[in-house]
Amino acid sequence: MEKRLKNQRLRQSLFTSKRRRLKLKSLRAMKNSTQSVLEGDTYQSKIGIEEDLDLEDIDLTPVSFPKDGSEIIFDLETTGLARTSDIIQIAAASGDEEFSIYMTPTTEISIGASEATGLTYVGGVLKHRGQAVSCVTPQEGLSQFLNFIKKFSKPILVGHNIQSFDLPVLINQLSRYKLYTDFQKTVFGFIDTLKVAKRTWKRPEVENYKQETLVRTFLDLKYDAHNALADVQSLQRLYKKMMANCLLSSDLFTLNYYACKQSLDPLVKDKVISSQTMKKLLQCSLSLPKLRSIHKRDTFNGIRNVFVEQCEGTKVPRISKSKAVIDKLITYLNT
Template sequence: MMETVLISPCLFTGVTQHGEVEPPVFFDLETTGLDTSGCDIVQLSAISGDRLFNVYMLPRCRIAEGASRVTGLTSKGQKLFLHEQPVDTVPIKEALQLFISYLRTFNKPLLVGHNSKRFDCRILLRILEEFYLIDEFLEVVSGFLDTLLLSREMFTLPKYSQPFLVEHFLHRGYGAHNATEDVRALQDLYRVWNPNRQLVNKHTFIYQTQE
């Protein structure tokens, strides 16, 4: 039986063909709930510079009321709705394959998310394993970075939620809990923070599959 295990820390060495550091790819999920062992992905977004990826998926399980209240996402029959407006969806396996294809357009980027070590990565990797795409995915990324852990080391603040950090550092609100808006805001935060390579390497981690 294959198992995905966490290995930390990891030295991030992604560079472009011109020897420059590969820009990170910021990613976020919206899900049917908070149970990382069983919830489904409903929205997957990523961004690097102005290169945006976004896809909605019809979940295979019920979207929890709390999740719908936060994200505005609901499902009925074979349709997904965002704030009561229908959105186009892609089958889960196809959505994951599209995400891998998007990541291939970079040179093994660092995948950056907020609270991703405890939440987003666990869900994403579990579902990639389910569809036998985990090895292909791990081949196209250098590692993962959790900006929640990074921000806790860089700053002393009363809280570290992404909406609070955006308000504190960028002096604005945004459409939190929409994955597309989350990744755009996280990229802006990261640019303002401009963490050094040593700090990034300290908080970078990888996963490997084991028999």
């Protein structure tokens, strides 16, 4: 026992052991400091009396896939390429269940959209390649779409290029007809297969990342592209066969992404942060208001500690350990 104690004391007196103890102490202090700025005024005197205490709990945990989630492939056809365009067809599918509906537009269908989809709207009649189709009002069509996805447990909407186009259009239309809150409560998250494809297949393995090209390349299948239901059916096959096993936790995002991105876009435009840094901030749902709260709680080390803290189970910093990146953001927050 004496020999073991002697060897233990000898090891503890070594320079490497002392340096490790200091490092662990520093990491514990940083973790405690980080938790402090994330949790706010959680416990202190007069916590139930003061009215101006900062009680917001900032959660940086990335969204993860639910065990009982249901993946629903969906697609839109619109009157144009603007995010304020009307939806004229919406389709969705999960397993063997399918949904497809046409909706009357409130604006003209652009020439480009008409050529791509084959849809025209003249004299109050919606036609697909010259044949009249049954359609409903936008509010009725969106309500039916919501009722379809409500049938599934924790629905995750999956689509191609939805993060940049389909979802902003859908959110705009749902907001217009007072259905956005219901949608927000219903949907668990989203997956953009364009991002999955770009990460999974590198050129020249694929000519481009259009859905039609991917389906032709990997399924050897041609289909009626730009028909929402045909797009959904082909993507469902591609996703099930080629993509479902390639997903990462970072592929899943929520509606918070858009509010967070909107707050950070000016920082990228003014070159305060890079687009790569913004992507990491978005994964943690760190919006500009949250960054301001963190900085206010600890103006010296708040941002730094949150940025450099290692992700759980890895040695990778949460955002960045670059002093230049951190200092530039702190300078911006101080103005």
